[in-house]
Amino acid sequence: MSRGGTGRQRRVSRTKLQERRLQAAAAVDVAPLYDVVVVGGGASGLVAAICAGEKGAHVLLLESSPECGRPLLATGNGRCNFSNVGLAPKYYNDPAFVQAVFGDDPLADILSFFRQCNMRWCLEEERLYPLSRRATSVRSVLLRRAGSAGVTIACARSVIGASRSDEGFTVTYREEFAGNMERAVQSHCLVVSTGGTQSTHDFDVADSLGLESKPAQPILCPVGCEPNPILDLDGRRLHVRAQLTHTAFPVWSERGEVLLRSYGLSGIVVFNMSRQVKTGDLIELDLLPDLTKSELQQMVDPFAHGSFEAGCLDGVLDPDVASRLEGLARSRWTLEDTGRDEPASDSEALMALAKSYPLRATGTTGHEQAQVLRGGICTNQFSTETLECTSIPGLFATGEALDVDGECGGFNLSWAWKSGMVAGTAAATR
Numbered sequence: 001m002s003r004g005g006t007g008r009q010r011r012v013s014r015t016k017l018q019e020r021r022l023q024a025a026a027a028v029d030v031a032p033l034y035d036v037v038v039v040g041g042g043a044s045g046l047v048a049a050i051c052a053g054e055k056g057a058h059v060l061l062l063e064s065s066p067e068c069g070r071p072l073l074a075t076g077n078g079r080c081n082f083s084n085v086g087l088a089p090k091y092y093n094d095p096a097f098v099q100a101v102f103g104d105d106p107l108a109d110i111l112s113f114f115r116q117c118n119m120r121w122c123l124e125e126e127r128l129y130p131l132s133r134r135a136t137s138v139r140s141v142l143l144r145r146a147g148s149a150g151v152t153i154a155c156a157r158s159v160i161g162a163s164r165s166d167e168g169f170t171v172t173y174r175e176e177f178a179g180n181m182e183r184a185v186q187s188h189c190l191v192v193s194t195g196g197t198q199s200t201h202d203f204d205v206a207d208s209l210g211l212e213s214k215p216a217q218p219i220l221c222p223v224g225c226e227p228n229p230i231l232d233l234d235g236r237r238l239h240v241r242a243q244l245t246h247t248a249f250p251v252w253s254e255r256g257e258v259l260l261r262s263y264g265l266s267g268i269v270v271f272n273m274s275r276q277v278k279t280g281d282l283i284e285l286d287l288l289p290d291l292t293k294s295e296l297q298q299m300v301d302p303f304a305h306g307s308f309e310a311g312c313l314d315g316v317l318d319p320d321v322a323s324r325l326e327g328l329a330r331s332r333w334t335l336e337d338t339g340r341d342e343p344a345s346d347s348e349a350l351m352a353l354a355k356s357y358p359l360r361a362t363g364t365t366g367h368e369q370a371q372v373l374r375g376g377i378c379t380n381q382f383s384t385e386t387l388e389c390t391s392i393p394g395l396f397a398t399g400e401a402l403d404v405d406g407e408c409g410g411f412n413l414s415w416a417w418k419s420g421m422v423a424g425t426a427a428a429t430r
Helices: 014-026 043-054 070-078 095-102 106-116 135-148 205-209 268-273 293-304 319-330 346-355 411-429
Strands: 033-039 059-062 121-124 127-130 152-154 157-165 168-175 181-192 213-219 223-225 237-246 249-261 264-266 282-286 357-364 372-377 395-397
Touching (some): 033 043, 043 181, 070 135, 095 411, 181 411, 205 395, 264 357, 293 346, 319 346, 395 411
Parallel strands (some): 033 059, 181 395
Antiparallel strands (some): 121 127, 157 168, 168 181, 213 372, 223 264, 223 357, 249 264, 282 357
16 A cells, blocks of 8 residues: 555644745745835735736735735634625724725625635625635635736745835845845835734834824733622633623623633623723623513522522523522622612522623733734824825825724724725825
């Protein structure tokens, strides 16, 4: 029997794989002059490079990692939730700016772009995934299309600075595969697509070119909470309606799955909450959002009369969660400083906990899990028609390089795709 007949494949070590990637990066020749240089090979940078190349521009894409598009592989739990049929500016922190950049039908533009990439998709609730349900499909079609557009993809080259001259820009970068040797390239236009939680370019465009920016802050991440009895049930998942109250006013509410952690809360609902949360905010969880108060009252009546054998909420809640609530109700536990009246009975206390369980936020946490960075270059310095800097002709910005962020559910990738299209096309045209 041949060796191939065993069906076993030798696994390449990470070190060997990294060496191969660096060797492939080193084999890419970088010319001294380009029409457009794109800094950052993430979602928006790849699309900007593709659109500029397809308009006939001579394009260089500089990426600090050994390969482009790696962050895409982690999106949507590896399935890449690349857009949303409910795409709308209201889901972003700067809706007026996003609306102006998006135009009349951003979803149609995004789907047309990926249709031209020979990618098809499927719908789960309002979220769009590649038909393969694999993030690798999205990265693969982008890299292939960039190659067809004539884009020079130069990985393992970390940009460390940029300067403006009458002729355009001088971009300085460090070769990660050649003893950190520094080199420079000239370009007529510069598209800045850095940003994101995994960006490793040692390049601050705002500082280098004198632009106003906001400090980066990880968001779409878990929320820390003060010690709380329910957090002892680390790892339990609950389907809830969560509400966030700042001072005395509710500022946010959403329904979905929450993951209990020893330090606080996680899950998609909580990630969206992290865009609003402040230290000291009150978080209230309706643990039974599908039950009315009258339906719940019927269930807790045995509790009021001391019949606890089976647990009156075991049939609608995780039994361990139900048991914890019953114990807290008997002891009349409540979070301090919530302004709640003392419940008159055990059943009233149990209902209050089930429909409005309180926790106190200590801020965002688990930043290594953050999907997005809030902050970046202030948007008021850029044209909404082209994403060109109004004070520095030839400078464009896309994606998370700008101070734009959206909720979970494909909104941030949608901004990356559309902003990349706008800036890449405009840079080539210029």
